[in-house]
Structure formats: C-alpha cells, structure tokens
Amino acid sequence: MNSLDERSIVGERRFLFLQGLMGPFFRELGKAFRKTGYGVYKINFNGGDRLFWGLPNGIDFTGSAEEWPTFFHDVIKRYRITDVLLFGDCRPLHRVAIAACAQMHIPVHVFEEGYIRPDWVTLELGGVNGHSALPRDPEWYRKEAALLPPMPPHYPVPSSFRRRALEAVAYNSADLLSRWHYRHWSDYRPWHPLKEGVGWIKRLRRREAATEEASRIMQAIETRHIPYMLFPLQLDADAQVRLHSPFDGMEPALRKVIRSFAANAPQDLVLVVKEHPLDNGVRNWRELTHQIAQAENVADRVHFLEAGDIALIVRAARGVVTINSTTGTLALSSDVPVITLGEAVYDIPDITDQNGLDNFWAHPTPPDRATFDAFYRVLVDRCLIAGGFFSPEGLSSLVDGVVRRVSRVVPTSSRMARVASAPALSEVVRISRNAVLSDGVR
Numbered sequence: 001m002n003s004l005d006e007r008s009i010v011g012e013r014r015f016l017f018l019q020g021l022m023g024p025f026f027r028e029l030g031k032a033f034r035k036t037g038y039g040v041y042k043i044n045f046n047g048g049d050r051l052f053w054g055l056p057n058g059i060d061f062t063g064s065a066e067e068w069p070t071f072f073h074d075v076i077k078r079y080r081i082t083d084v085l086l087f088g089d090c091r092p093l094h095r096v097a098i099a100a101c102a103q104m105h106i107p108v109h110v111f112e113e114g115y116i117r118p119d120w121v122t123l124e125l126g127g128v129n130g131h132s133a134l135p136r137d138p139e140w141y142r143k144e145a146a147l148l149p150p151m152p153p154h155y156p157v158p159s160s161f162r163r164r165a166l167e168a169v170a171y172n173s174a175d176l177l178s179r180w181h182y183r184h185w186s187d188y189r190p191w192h193p194l195k196e197g198v199g200w201i202k203r204l205r206r207r208e209a210a211t212e213e214a215s216r217i218m219q220a221i222e223t224r225h226i227p228y229m230l231f232p233l234q235l236d237a238d239a240q241v242r243l244h245s246p247f248d249g250m251e252p253a254l255r256k257v258i259r260s261f262a263a264n265a266p267q268d269l270v271l272v273v274k275e276h277p278l279d280n281g282v283r284n285w286r287e288l289t290h291q292i293a294q295a296e297n298v299a300d301r302v303h304f305l306e307a308g309d310i311a312l313i314v315r316a317a318r319g320v321v322t323i324n325s326t327t328g329t330l331a332l333s334s335d336v337p338v339i340t341l342g343e344a345v346y347d348i349p350d351i352t353d354q355n356g357l358d359n360f361w362a363h364p365t366p367p368d369r370a371t372f373d374a375f376y377r378v379l380v381d382r383c384l385i386a387g388g389f390f391s392p393e394g395l396s397s398l399v400d401g402v403v404r405r406v407s408r409v410v411p412t413s414s415r416m417a418r419v420a421s422a423p424a425l426s427e428v429v430r431i432s433r434n435a436v437l438s439d440g441v442r
Contacts, residue, residue: 014039014079018086018097020111022171023052023164025389025398026085030055032399041079043072045093046185047178048171064184065092072097076104083406087111089127090239098127107409115345115379116333117326118311119156121398123405124383129324130244130343134383138350138371145374148381157387157394164278164390165204172196199281207307214308221270221303222316228270228303229361230317231257232310232327235276236283245323245342250285253341255292257321257357262296265361270301274313319364321357328352332372337364351375 015033017040020026030040034055041057044050050058063071075081084101086094089110101108112128114120122128135141179185203210221228234241236250247253254273261271273289286304293302305313310327314320320331324344331338332351339353339360346352351372353365385405387398 013082014041015083015085016075016079016081017042017053018084018094019043019045019049019091020052020087021389022048023167023389025395026087027053027055028395028399029085029402032403036403039079041075041081043075044182046182046187047174047176050178051170051174052167060182062182062184065186067184068093069096069100072100076100076106081106083107083109083409085109085111088239089129089131090243102126109406109409113326114384115326116329116376116384118159118330119154119386119388119394120380120384121387121389122383123385123402125409128383129240129345132345132383134345134379136348138348138368138375141348141374141378142371145377148377151377151380154380154386157397158391159388159394160390161207161277162204165201167390168196168280169201196280196282203279203281210306211308214305217272217303217305218308218313221272226270227266227268227318228272228316229261229265229319229321229364230272230274230313230327230331231321232274232325233276233279233285234323234325235279240324241342244344247323247342251288253323254285254289256341258289258292258296258298258302260357261302261361262293262298264358265301269318269361270303271298272303272305272313272317274305274308274310277307277310319353319360321360329376332367333376335366335369337366339364345379346375348375 015030015038017026017030026042030042030053033040040055041059042049042053042055043059043061044053045061050060059075061068061071084097084106086097086108087110088094089098089108089112098108098110107125108127110124110126110128110131112122112124115122124132124134126133175185175187231254233250233254241247241250241253245253247256258271261269265271273285275285279285286306289302289304290299293299311330314327314331314336315334317331317336319337319339320328321339321341322328322344323342324340324347328338328340328344329346332346337353337360338346338351339357340347341357344352348371350368352367353360355363355365385398385401387396387401388394389398
C-alpha cells in the first residue's frame with residue numbers, strides 16, 4: 001500500500017509516552033489521543049509517573065540503567081510503536097531512547113517549557129534548546145517568516161503556583177512510597193524527594209510575604225528612577241544549564257555575573273537577581289547572592305527577588321543577562337537588550353547582544369525588531385503550542401494544540417514497516433550507550 005487513508009493512519013499510530021512534567025499533562029494528552037483512535041502506551045519510571053498516568057497500558061520499568069536499552073527496544077517492537085513523546089531531552093534515560101529511535105526511524109516529539117513565555121509550550125521533533133534543529137541564521141528567519149500567513153490570535157491562560165507546588169509534593173510523595181518497587185530508579189534531580197517536597201511546602205508558605213517584599217523593592221527602584229539590569233535565575237538542576245552552558249549549576253553563573261557587574265557596570269546601575277518561580281526552595285539563593293555581592297563590594301547595588309511579576313520586571317529593565325532562560329525572549333519581545341551566557345535558540349545576531357558580558361552593562365545592544373518578529377513568527381508555526389501546564393484552561397488549550405500539531409507528522413507506510421524490521425538489538429544498545437557517554441551524563 002503506497003498511501004494510508006485517514007482512518008488507517010489513526011488505527012496504525014501508536015504513541016509511547018516516556019517521562020513527562022510532574023502533573024497530569026501526559027494523562028490528559030493520552031486521553032485525547034485515545035479518543036482520536038490512536039494507540040497509547042506509557043512507561044512509568046517511578047511512583048510519581050504512575051500516580052499521574054492513571055490510564056490503561058501503563059508499563060513499569062523497574063530495571064537498571066544498563067537494562068534500559070533492551071527494555072525500551074522490546075517495548076517498541078512488542079507494541080509496534082510509531083511515535084515517542086517525552087518531556088526534556090537531556091534526562092539520561094531519554095537520551096538513550098532518542099538515540100535508539102533515530103536508529104529505528106521513529107519520530108520523537110520533545111516537550112519543554114515554552115521558548116516564548118508565558119502561555120506557550122515548546123514541542124519539537126528530535127530535540128529542544130541546545131539539541132534543536134532550528135538554525136541560528138537571522139536571514140533564514142526573515143525569509144521563512146515572509147512565507148507565513150499573519151500570526152493567529154493568541155490569548156493568555158491562567159497559571160497557578162499553588163497547583164504546581166501541590167503537584168510536585170504529590171509526585172515526590174508517590175515516588176518515595178514506591179521506591180521498593182522501582183528499586184533502581186535514580187532521579188535526574190540532585191535532591192532527595194523528601195527534601196524537595198519540604199522545600200516546596202516552605203516556598204508555598206512564604207509566597208505571600210515574598211510577593212509583598214518584591215513589590216516593595218521594585219516600587220522603591222521605580223520611585224527613585226534607578227536604572228537596573230535583571231539576572232533571572234534558572235533551576236539549579238536544569239539540564240539546559242548543565243549541558244548547554246559552561247556552568248555546572250547556577251552558583252558559578254551567579255558569581256560570574258555579579259563579579260562582572262562589580263567591575264564594569266556604571267555606578268548608578270543596580271542588578272536585580274530574580275529567583276526562578278519553580279525553584280524548589282532547597283537552596284538559599286538569597287543568602288548566596290548577598291554573600292557574593294558583599295565580597296565584591298556591591299551589596300548596596302544588588303537586590304534579590306524571591307517573587308514578582310517577571311513580565312513587569314523585565315519591561316522596565318535596561319537589559320537582561322541570562323544563561324539561556326526563556327525570560328530572554330520575554331525581554332526581547334519588549335525590545336529589552338539581552339545577552340546569553342550559554343546556548344539558546346534565540347541567541348542569534350541581530351536579536352541578542354554579541355559583544356560580551358563586560359561590555360553589556362554600559363553598552364547593551366537592543367534587538368532588531370523585524371528580525372525578532374520573524375523569529376517569533378517561525379517559532380509559533382514550527383514548535384510552539386498555545387497553553388500551559390498549571391490550570392484547566394491552559395491544559396485544555398495545550399492538549400488540543402498538541403493533537404493538531406502531532407497529526408501533521410503523518411507516518412508513512414514505509415516507516416510503519418521499519419518499526420517491524422528495526423535494527424538488531426545489539427546495534428541499538430551500542431548506539432544508546434554511546435549517546436549516554438557522549439552527553440557526559442553519568
């Protein structure tokens with residue numbers, strides 16, 4: 001058969017979910033796929049995964065990392081999987097799966113927090129961020145955008161910090177209570193689930209006080225017309241920091257930024273350090289920021305925010321320094337200059353400053369509006385889905401958009417045949433293990 005009609009395509013597509021974001025997103029997407037007629041399967045790596053799945057065809061992986069390539073290959077063959085979906089392409093077991101899928105010609109749909117925020121989620125084939133296939137040529141974006149229709153309407157969706165925190169606590173609790181079953185599970189995050197859960201509860205309790213404090217600090221800066229630049233912290237365990245930048249965590253980046261600020265910034269400029277809204281509260285970033293600023297004799301010019309509306313803070317900033325946070329695109333959309341310290345899909349000439357951090361404090365280069373608009377338009381068309389993870393409205397919009405986008409990737413009859421005649425297991429295992437080593441993940 002040279003072509004597949006719509007009905008046979010639906011019947012033959014079988015989606016395998018790997019690990020998702022803590023919460024019900026993959027469950028809701030699985031429900032939508034099942035309603036459409038697709039086959040749906042899910043591998044659970046720990047009790048948190050299992051808690052938030054709750055659909056048929058859940059498959060527990062309780063083996064070791066060494067057993068994972070064989071197990072994954074067996075699931076692909078047994079259930080004739082045509083597509084794989086996962087959140088975060090830098091998690092060790094995911095890197096193995098992605099490499100194996102490349103050998104078996106199976107598309108991997110990779111989710112990540114949105115390149116543009118708020119109200120967007122990233123979905124790319126094969127990889128995101130540092131693994132994205134998007135080019136870094138500004139002229140390419142200008143040409144591609146010219147071929148696209150006008151931007152479709154876009155509407156904001158609500159998001160709940162409380163919901164995010166409670167889902168994290170539930171996920172970590174289920175993980176802890178099921179370690180006897182998933183005995184080889186090794187979390188990619190560096191903290192024990194209990195410690196992380198306690199950190200989330202503390203942050204949730206401090207939320208109101210932290211918001212009031214942030215408001216006082218920013219009101220004082222605004223009232224006195226003090227110019228400032230922003231350094232938004234990323235999550236300390238974020239693979240985008242550890243694998244796609246010269247830093248092995250946020251502390252060395254924080255030290256570099258404050259040291260450069262102290263040595264090169266104009267005396268009337270202040271630096272605002274903003275904690276990540278999804279930080280688990282395990283590390284005291286406020287105290288560390290104060291210690292570094294004191295050591296560099298700029299404690300009176302460095303302010304720390306635990307909370308606050310990032311969109312408002314960005315809008316009034318003279319510039320944004322970031323490793324590769326999506327706060328960078330939020331700033332660029334408001335014509336605020338941005339410099340990146342790591343690999344980022346938006347680190348493109350004519351969009352971000354290319355002249356170095358030390359020069360940036362006094363002479364930040366603003367983005368070229370036409371080039372950024374072209375970049376934005378191409379992202380929306382190719383790899384952004386409207387919606388969010390932390391509200392019913394956001395999830396509904398996201399799930400609908402994912403179903404439409406994934407349906408564009410139509411499996412061919414030849415791809416279906418290749419699933420049945422996949423490479424020899426020994427070859428897949430060899431490729432998968434090399435993928436782990438080449439990414440430096442232990």
